Amino acid sequence: MIEGAADTRLPYPYLLFLGDATEPAFAKTAFGLRDWIPERCVGEWGCSEATVSTGLPRLDPAAARARGARALVIGVANVGGAIGARWVPLLVEALEAGLDLVSGLHARLADVPQLAAAAARLGRRLIDVRVPPAHIPIATGRKRTGRRLLTVGTDCALGKKYAALALTRAFAARGRAVDFRATGQTGILIAGGGMPMDAVISDFEAGAAEILSPDASPEHWDVIEGQGSLFHPAYAAVSLGLLHGSQPDVIVVCHLPGRERVLGYPDYATPGIPETIELNLQLGRRTNPAIRCGGVCLNTSQLPAREAHDLLARESHRLGLAVADPLRPGREFERLVDSCLA
Amino acid sequence: MIEGAADTRLPYPYLLFLGDATEPAFAKTAFGLRDWIPERCVGEWGCSEATVSTGLPRLDPAAARARGARALVIGVANVGGAIGARWVPLLVEALEAGLDLVSGLHARLADVPQLAAAAARLGRRLIDVRVPPAHIPIATGRKRTGRRLLTVGTDCALGKKYAALALTRAFAARGRAVDFRATGQTGILIAGGGMPMDAVISDFEAGAAEILSPDASPEHWDVIEGQGSLFHPAYAAVSLGLLHGSQPDVIVVCHLPGRERVLGYPDYATPGIPETIELNLQLGRRTNPAIRCGGVCLNTSQLPAREAHDLLARESHRLGLAVADPLRPGREFERLVDSCLA
Numbered sequence: 001m002i003e004g005a006a007d008t009r010l011p012y013p014y015l016l017f018l019g020d021a022t023e024p025a026f027a028k029t030a031f032g033l034r035d036w037i038p039e040r041c042v043g044e045w046g047c048s049e050a051t052v053s054t055g056l057p058r059l060d061p062a063a064a065r066a067r068g069a070r071a072l073v074i075g076v077a078n079v080g081g082a083i084g085a086r087w088v089p090l091l092v093e094a095l096e097a098g099l100d101l102v103s104g105l106h107a108r109l110a111d112v113p114q115l116a117a118a119a120a121r122l123g124r125r126l127i128d129v130r131v132p133p134a135h136i137p138i139a140t141g142r143k144r145t146g147r148r149l150l151t152v153g154t155d156c157a158l159g160k161k162y163a164a165l166a167l168t169r170a171f172a173a174r175g176r177a178v179d180f181r182a183t184g185q186t187g188i189l190i191a192g193g194g195m196p197m198d199a200v201i202s203d204f205e206a207g208a209a210e211i212l213s214p215d216a217s218p219e220h221w222d223v224i225e226g227q228g229s230l231f232h233p234a235y236a237a238v239s240l241g242l243l244h245g246s247q248p249d250v251i252v253v254c255h256l257p258g259r260e261r262v263l264g265y266p267d268y269a270t271p272g273i274p275e276t277i278e279l280n281l282q283l284g285r286r287t288n289p290a291i292r293c294g295g296v297c298l299n300t301s302q303l304p305a306r307e308a309h310d311l312l313a314r315e316s317h318r319l320g321l322a323v324a325d326p327l328r329p330g331r332e333f334e335r336l337v338d339s340c341l342a
Numbered sequence: 343m344i345e346g347a348a349d350t351r352l353p354y355p356y357l358l359f360l361g362d363a364t365e366p367a368f369a370k371t372a373f374g375l376r377d378w379i380p381e382r383c384v385g386e387w388g389c390s391e392a393t394v395s396t397g398l399p400r401l402d403p404a405a406a407r408a409r410g411a412r413a414l415v416i417g418v419a420n421v422g423g424a425i426g427a428r429w430v431p432l433l434v435e436a437l438e439a440g441l442d443l444v445s446g447l448h449a450r451l452a453d454v455p456q457l458a459a460a461a462a463r464l465g466r467r468l469i470d471v472r473v474p475p476a477h478i479p480i481a482t483g484r485k486r487t488g489r490r491l492l493t494v495g496t497d498c499a500l501g502k503k504y505a506a507l508a509l510t511r512a513f514a515a516r517g518r519a520v521d522f523r524a525t526g527q528t529g530i531l532i533a534g535g536g537m538p539m540d541a542v543i544s545d546f547e548a549g550a551a552e553i554l555s556p557d558a559s560p561e562h563w564d565v566i567e568g569q570g571s572l573f574h575p576a577y578a579a580v581s582l583g584l585l586h587g588s589q590p591d592v593i594v595v596c597h598l599p600g601r602e603r604v605l606g607y608p609d610y611a612t613p614g615i616p617e618t619i620e621l622n623l624q625l626g627r628r629t630n631p632a633i634r635c636g637g638v639c640l641n642t643s644q645l646p647a648r649e650a651h652d653l654l655a656r657e658s659h660r661l662g663l664a665v666a667d668p669l670r671p672g673r674e675f676e677r678l679v680d681s682c683l684a
Contacts, residue, residue: 141575141607198545205544205579233483233629236586237547241579265483268628286610287575 010127010192011071011100012037015064016054018046019076019087027052029104030075032186036165042067044075045094047086052076061097071100071127073189081106083115092118100125104185104196129188130196132208139206139245141287146216149294149340150248151226152280154270156235156263158256159299159326160226161187166326167252168223170337178221181213183242187225197227198238205238209245224248230279231271232262240283247287250294250340251280257298257311273319294340295322352469352534353413353442354379357406358396360388361418361429369394371446372417374528378507384409386417387436389428394418403439413442413469415531423448425457434460442467446527446538471530472538474550481548481587483629488558491636491682492590493568494622496612498577498605500598501641501668502568503529508668509594510565512679520563523554525584529567539569540580547580551587566590572621573613574604582625589629592636592682593622599640599653615661636682637664 016030024031033041034054043059046052054075061072072094078084083091083105091101091109095118103109109126110116119126149167151160164180164187171178180187182194195212197205213222224246228235253276262268271279277293284291296319300308308325312332316323322339324332358372366373375383376396385401388394396417403414414436420426425433425447433443433451437460445451451468452458461468491509493502503526510522522529524536537554539547555564566588570577595618604610613621619635626633638661642650650667654674658665664681666674 139576141610198543200544201540202542202544202547202580202583203540203577206576230625231628233586234481234548235545236625236628237579237583238544240582241544244575244578268483283572283578286573286578 010102010129010189011125012040012192013042013069014040014071014073014102015059015061015069015094015099016041016044016056016075017072017087017090017094018044018050018052018054019074019078019084020047020049021052021076022050024052026078027054027076029073029077029186029189030054032161033073033075033189036190042069045072045090047090049086061094061099065098069099071102074101074103074105077105083107083109083112088112088114091115095119095122095124100127102127102129102189104129104189106130130185130199132196132200136200136204136211137207138204139210143247143288144210144213144215145218146213146220146222147250148213148222148224148246148248149250149252150224150243150246151252151254151297152239152243152276153226153229153254154231154273154276155229155256155259156232158254158259159297160254163252163254163297163326164223164225165190166333167337167340170333171221171223171341174337174341176221176341177217177219178223181222181224183212183225183227194225197242198235202237202241205241206245209242213246226254229276230283231276233265233268243280243284244287248284248291249288250292251277251284252294252297252336252340253277253280254297254299257300258302273315293321295324295336297326297336298323300325301327352444352471352531353467354382354534355384355411356382356413356415356444357401357403357411357436357441358383358386358398358417359414359429359432359436360386360392360394360396361416361420361426362389362391363394363418364392366394368420369396369418371415371419371528371531372396374503375415375417375531378532384411387414387432389432391428403436403441407440411441413444416443416445416447419447425449425451425454430454430456433457437461437464437466442469444469444471444531446471446531448472472527472541474538474542478542478546478553479549480546481552485589485630486552486555486557487560488555488562488564489592490555490564490566490588490590491592491594492566492585492588493594493596493639494581494585494618495568495571495596496573496615496618497571497598497601498574500596500601501639502596505594505596505639505668506565506567507532508675509679509682512675513563513565513683516679516683518563518683519559519561520565523564523566525554525567525569539584540577544579544583547583548587551584555588568596571618572625573610573618575607575610585622585626586629590626590633591630592634593619593626594636594639594678594682595619595622596639596641599642600644615657635663637666637678639668639678640665642667642670
């Protein structure tokens with residue numbers, strides 16, 4: 001069901017590599033894969049210093065290979081996106097055990113001489129999913145066939161990917177033809193393909209979004225993972241190129257209650273939900289005049305269930321829209337799905 | 343007066359290379375250099391097929407070198423931005439005559455084996471100004487000191503660079519401390535430095551704009567060359583990153599009367615001037631709440647003088663703003679300068 005757009009499929013099942021992570025926040029790629037494609041994850045592995053665990057079996061590369069793993073995925077992101085020096089001997093061990101390496105870090109695997117040499121010697125692949133394809137075209141602005149939903153946000157890192165994945169699954173459960181279209185490294189690893197929108201050269205940003213969700217049959221849905229926010233002082237360009245090129249028929253606005261300041265930018269207030277809806281519709285109309293808001297996803301992971309459902313009800317009343325937490329199945333979420341498909 | 347932001351200065355004076363151009367539109371870089379930095383252009387040269395002329399003396403590389411030229415600049419842009427095969431022997435001749443090569447094409451000089459070999463053999467430089475610097479930071483959103491003006495547009499290719507250059511000169515003529523900040527290849531060649539905004543990776547777009555116009559003394563002006571348009575179906579991401587990162591105090595909206603459709607996008611109407619002002623102010627407020635519109639530049643190059651001045655007066659009355667053609671000196675333009683500096 002969750003399929004990507006890349007021409008070349010990633011080699012799964014995966015062994016998830018946790019590096020030397022001692023904080024779950026730095027292993028969010030591994031957790032994302034465990035949550036969304038557990039059937040493609042045979043186990044986890046890491047340096048002896050790593051204290052984080054996904055709960056999957058701990059397997060060395062040879063054991064993982066014996067259980068069918070085809071690649072080791074770097075499931076950890078340290079500050080700066082570099083490949084840790086302590087990781088390198090373990091990554092070489094994985095290559096020697098018969099695994100390809102897959103990374104979504106900014107740093108490129110092939111730029112580490114020991115990895116390049118070992119991969120060449122062993123005939124293994126080094127796959128950097130954050131590298132965009134060559135020859136992305138300039139956007140045409142031509143309206144494409146098929147239907148599209150884009151998750152957008154009041155900020156970064158508050159649930160746009162999980163919302164898109166949950167909506168994809170729900171659309172499929174309703175019998176709709178649907179593809180999840182990944183736009184960031186974790187999403188691409190989950191989908192097996194996609195477009196790393198933040199790594200595309202600006203002139204080609206909208207063009208990259210256009211080829212990510214190509215013409216499709218009239219009833220087919222692409223559910224596109226949003227990036228950043230139109231209000232973000234650093235990343236709004238990514239968000240606008242994605243909005244224009246995606247030509248969404250439906251947007252779903254994602255927010256984390258309590259996130260009052262842009263993450264890492266304490267001088268910048270997060271926008272309100274109505275303001276976020278309005279600006280996305282205003283700018284999105286340029287390439288799809290029929291754009292509408294399907295509803296709101298709130299990330300209530302930090303609240304007890306009762307408080308979460310109370311908040312969803314209050315916000316739905318205040319906004320006059322379907323409001324749900326995509327990770328809390330139930331009536332609210334089904335109502336959001338109804339509204340998106342309407 | 344017109345100074346760029348790059349660490350490394352370009353080697354001028356230039357010999358302008360016209361390739362095999364037979365249409366002035368394909369030689370607009372050469373015309374831009376002739377118009378704005380004639381004192382840095384010793385002559386022109388090209389294939390025998392070239393019928394375009396800038397009016398500068400036609401000099402072969404040896405003669406240009408003898409007159410002080412330090413580099414040959416590729417002043418022509420063909421469709422696709424490639425280096426023409428017929429140009430290569432002439433470019434090698436320029437290297438042999440002691441000139442460096444400077445290009446703003448998408449294609450890179452060093453990717454042409456004959457040029458790479460000749461440059462290495464002769465100790466010459468191959469300078470691709472469309473290549474952004476390494477290690478551009480993520481934008482901080484921090485408000486910088488000094489004053490900034492950004493030219494913005496209803497579309498591409500209608501006068502944002504010329505407007506910024508004319509305003510830079512006018513500010514200097516009024517005794518203001520001012521730098522022109524170039525954001526495209528022709529502007530960078532004119533300024534001797536700058537930031538090729540359309541070639542920057544999207545995640546770093548606003549960060550690139552931030553480092554292009556760094557902190558300055560409170561009365562200093564950066565006049566920043568705009569790119570694209572917030573309404574452009576392909577390039578709006580570039581425009582928004584530049585707007586957010588530039589944090590302009592003043593915008594000047596540029597328009598070509600009669601351009602009713604986005605260039606190359608016949609399905610897209612160009613926005614009206616009031617709509618363009620409003621959207622730029624709305625989005626620009628995110629990083630500079632004090633942003634205001636200083637006025638409008640109309641490109642009236644296709645009109646006789648009398649009609650042009652009538653149009654400027656009518657539009658000024660309609661919009662309630664200073665409206666001028668920056669290439670028609672006079673009262674209207676001085677009023678626009680007054681309004682920007684107010």
